[in-house]
Amino acid sequence: MFNTVSIIGCGLIGSSILRAIQNKNLAKEVRIFDLSKEVTTYLKKENICSYISTDIRQCVKNSDLIIIATPLSSYKEIILSIKDDLKKGSILTDTGSVKKEVMKIIHNINLKEINWIPSHPIAGTEETGPKAGHADMFKNRWCIISPPKESNEQPIQILKSLWEAIGSKVKIMTPEEHDEILSLTSHLPHAIAYNIVRTVINVEDKLKQEVIQYSAGGLRDFTRIAASNPLMWRDIFIDNNENISKSIDNFIEKLQELKKALNDKNGDKLYQIFNSTKELRKEIIKAGQDTNKPDFGRKKD
Amino acid sequence: MFNTVSIIGCGLIGSSILRAIQNKNLAKEVRIFDLSKEVTTYLKKENICSYISTDIRQCVKNSDLIIIATPLSSYKEIILSIKDDLKKGSILTDTGSVKKEVMKIIHNINLKEINWIPSHPIAGTEETGPKAGHADMFKNRWCIISPPKESNEQPIQILKSLWEAIGSKVKIMTPEEHDEILSLTSHLPHAIAYNIVRTVINVEDKLKQEVIQYSAGGLRDFTRIAASNPLMWRDIFIDNNENISKSIDNFIEKLQELKKALNDKNGDKLYQIFNSTKELRKEIIKAGQDTNKPDFGRKKD
Numbered sequence: 001m002f003n004t005v006s007i008i009g010c011g012l013i014g015s016s017i018l019r020a021i022q023n024k025n026l027a028k029e030v031r032i033f034d035l036s037k038e039v040t041t042y043l044k045k046e047n048i049c050s051y052i053s054t055d056i057r058q059c060v061k062n063s064d065l066i067i068i069a070t071p072l073s074s075y076k077e078i079i080l081s082i083k084d085d086l087k088k089g090s091i092l093t094d095t096g097s098v099k100k101e102v103m104k105i106i107h108n109i110n111l112k113e114i115n116w117i118p119s120h121p122i123a124g125t126e127e128t129g130p131k132a133g134h135a136d137m138f139k140n141r142w143c144i145i146s147p148p149k150e151s152n153e154q155p156i157q158i159l160k161s162l163w164e165a166i167g168s169k170v171k172i173m174t175p176e177e178h179d180e181i182l183s184l185t186s187h188l189p190h191a192i193a194y195n196i197v198r199t200v201i202n203v204e205d206k207l208k209q210e211v212i213q214y215s216a217g218g219l220r221d222f223t224r225i226a227a228s229n230p231l232m233w234r235d236i237f238i239d240n241n242e243n244i245s246k247s248i249d250n251f252i253e254k255l256q257e258l259k260k261a262l263n264d265k266n267g268d269k270l271y272q273i274f275n276s277t278k279e280l281r282k283e284i285i286k287a288g289q290d291t292n293k294p295d296f297g298r299k300k301d
Numbered sequence: 302m303f304n305t306v307s308i309i310g311c312g313l314i315g316s317s318i319l320r321a322i323q324n325k326n327l328a329k330e331v332r333i334f335d336l337s338k339e340v341t342t343y344l345k346k347e348n349i350c351s352y353i354s355t356d357i358r359q360c361v362k363n364s365d366l367i368i369i370a371t372p373l374s375s376y377k378e379i380i381l382s383i384k385d386d387l388k389k390g391s392i393l394t395d396t397g398s399v400k401k402e403v404m405k406i407i408h409n410i411n412l413k414e415i416n417w418i419p420s421h422p423i424a425g426t427e428e429t430g431p432k433a434g435h436a437d438m439f440k441n442r443w444c445i446i447s448p449p450k451e452s453n454e455q456p457i458q459i460l461k462s463l464w465e466a467i468g469s470k471v472k473i474m475t476p477e478e479h480d481e482i483l484s485l486t487s488h489l490p491h492a493i494a495y496n497i498v499r500t501v502i503n504v505e506d507k508l509k510q511e512v513i514q515y516s517a518g519g520l521r522d523f524t525r526i527a528a529s530n531p532l533m534w535r536d537i538f539i540d541n542n543e544n545i546s547k548s549i550d551n552f553i554e555k556l557q558e559l560k561k562a563l564n565d566k567n568g569d570k571l572y573q574i575f576n577s578t579k580e581l582r583k584e585i586i587k588a589g590q591d592t593n594k595p596d597f598g599r600k601k602d
Contacts, residue, residue, distance in 0.1 A: 073568075097518075122518050125595035126582075132595065142515055171514070181511045184501050186518025192497050193519070195559055197578040199552045200485050210482045212581070212588050213472070214443055217398075217423050217487025218494070218526055220591040223582035225519055230575035237571050241563050248560050251500045252553060258496055259549050262542050267374075270538050274531035277498040280513070281427075281524035287513050290521040294426035294433065296597040 002027040006063040010034045014069035015133030020166035023135040033059040068094040072235035088113040098239035099175035115155035139167035146175040183243035193225035303328040307364040310371035316434035321467035324436040334360040369395040373536035389414040399540035400476035416456035440468035447476040484544035494526035
């Protein structure tokens with residue numbers, strides 16, 4: 001499918017793309033760039049990739065496809081470093097969770113004859129680093145491609161084929177649509193999960209052990225998301241701050257309504273609130289977006 | 302261990318207790334009372350229990366242990382119905398998630414020579430009904446026993462032994478401690494999960510399909526809890542409204558702090574917030590209260 005693919009950043013997502021491409025034989029050569037000595041040492045030790053570089057310009061030279069899989073705040077520096085070494089006609093993509101700010105960066109840098117087509121695979125776990133990556137990470141998961149208006153059709157199709165070849169279902173939408181939808185399905189849930197854990201661990205120390213012991217009553221579900229990579233999430237929140245801020249306002253408004261019903265001991269209203277949310281899970285399961293096993297199919301012990 | 306155990310309400314929890322007691326041969330006879338025809342038909346069809354009654358007074362007569370496993374709002378009527386038929390010296394317990402209001406009811410009814418010792422197994426899933434119950438439901442889960450101050454030691458120890466025999470770890474604490482801790486570990490998380498799903502499904506209809514499709518970015522984790530039994534949760538919120546209301550206030554205060562950092566694009570503060578919550582998950586896993594597998598060990602497809 002490709003002669004050369006270069007992956008910038010080989011953490012959870014980058015290393016999963018690397019493994020998936022190799023598994024399916026989708027490129028003659030995959031090149032890796034990562035600044036972290038820990039990452040490159042791991043990759044060498046595991047012999048996962050034959051081309052591991054700490055020279056980013058060399059890494060992207062003559063590549064057909066360059067995939068940035070680093071936190072959003074590093075994009076500008078990366079793109080400025082590589083822009084003169086990108087091959088004409090090559091495809092430049094990423095895996096980031098917000099598109100708006102990136103579009104501005106690319107617009108200002110004004111890449112010539114490079115096909116900039118952002119991607120966002122809705123995949124990953126709460127873990128970080130290449131050790132946690134695996135070739136099946138994108139299997140049956142959605143990947144959103146958000147091409148700029150002026151994009152050519154052919155490179156969009158090539159990129160789409162790559163994501164499909166490694167198991168994803170692909171949806172094409174505008175960067176604006178992407179950022180709005182993700183603020184609801186991913187960024188607000190992360191804000192809330194981080195916030196609930198912070199609320200609970202801020203209670204007096206005397207309760208800390210109890211909070212841990214009895215977390216199976218609900219809290220533990222939130223701690224998974226609240227254990228995600230803080231650097232990555234800092235960048236997402238800064239880049240999508242307007243959409244997220246609006247979602248938080250809507251959330252607080254609804255929570256005030258719930259609190260009023262609670263303080264009024266209004267059983268009918270509480271029942272109505274708690275009964276209104278059951279259907280969504282069924283639809284998510286029907287759409288293949290979660291397991292249908294109770295308790296996420298958690299092992300019993 | 303017992304001659305006769307009576308279980309009032311044979312849904313997810315009641316039927317799991319039934320199965321666990323039978324599995325371990327802890328009683329010569331277990332009797333079931335349930336008002337729902339659907340439930341009794343299922344129990345008969347599956348031949349899970351030989352004594353299924355729709356006469357609650359008959360069901361508890363001469364029983365050594367009576368377990369109420371129904372929504373909190375039904376307790377008063379149940380206890381008033383059975384109080385004259387309870388055997389002297391028998392143990393009366395429950396499985397409810399709030400203790401304060403129940404203590405008041407029992408105090409007002411003034412049961413004589415009955416050992417009222419409330420229990421709360423921290424177990425269950427988002428499912429309801431006897432079909433979803435199973436004998437291992439309480440294995441390695443905590444059960445909190447909250448005896449009134451005047452309780453005798455012997456019946457507390459008998460009840461503790463029962464929960465331990467069906468796999469639970471038992472902790473004894475006051476009803477006040479119980480209600481405060483559970484408001485943090487279970488009731489606040491449920492309020493928040495219901496609320497986030499309600500916030501998201503209230504966005505314009507045009508986004509509904511997208512919200513479902515891309516829910517794997519975080520939202521789906523919350524939809525599990527928000528699919529729990531609305532009647533049960535209505536009762537919990539009414540009975541523990543003061544503690545929950547206080548938790549919601551603390552939650553909103555923290556969320557306003559997060560929103561300020563977001564609006565100010567204060568990267569350092571956001572990083573500090575997102576980095577402060579990582580440890581709790583590790584401690585929960587270390588305490589054996591959740592799986593250590595990424596993504597809850599969800600199946601890939």
